[in-house]
């Protein structure tokens with residue numbers, strides 16, 4: 498294989514580049530286009546309100562873009578009273594959307610950390626999962642984002658995140674394999690370095706890992 502350098506590619510646009518946001522009317526028009534493209538008539542009675550409803554649904558599905566997970570985590574309690582054992586929140590149900598097909602990814606998240614300086618209300622951990630879920634995602638990226646946000650803000654001794662999810666782009670189209678769950682994990686600090694810690698976490702979450710979502 499030759500080792501000649503490939504010509505430099507144009508720099509990719511920054512991840513969160515603020516593209517001008519289309520108007521609500523433009524978004525609704527795009528839905529009408531998709532309805533026509535699917536083969537139906539957006540002017541018929543049953544579909545007349547659909548573009549408006551789809552756009553409203555998108556506001557819910559993608560609410561995570563309006564939220565900053567690091568801000569959510571910042572309200573912490575410094576008083577840990579010497580508690581330095583694992584805190585585990587398991588079975589956090591989430592609904593996300595595959596960035597390749599824009600169809601749901603439905604699953605559960607298990608999040609753990611080992612407090613060092615601060616602890617956070619457990620509902621905040623669930624909100625962090627929710628914030629990253631309500632965006633266009635791939636599961637691997639979402640797993641890492643949750644772990645990194647917790648790690649950066651709480652500065653704990655370790656963070657572990659496991660996501661188990663069914664991807665509708667795989668269950669309802671393409672290879673059509675219902676029942677397949679994708680499992681991803683991201684371990685930092687003690688969970689990565691200490692096998693006993695990691696095993697303890699995995700055994701806690703495996704007690705519930707068998708039932709369906």
Ligand SMILES: [Zn+2]
Pocket residue numbers: 595596597598599664666667
């Ligand atoms: Zn997909």
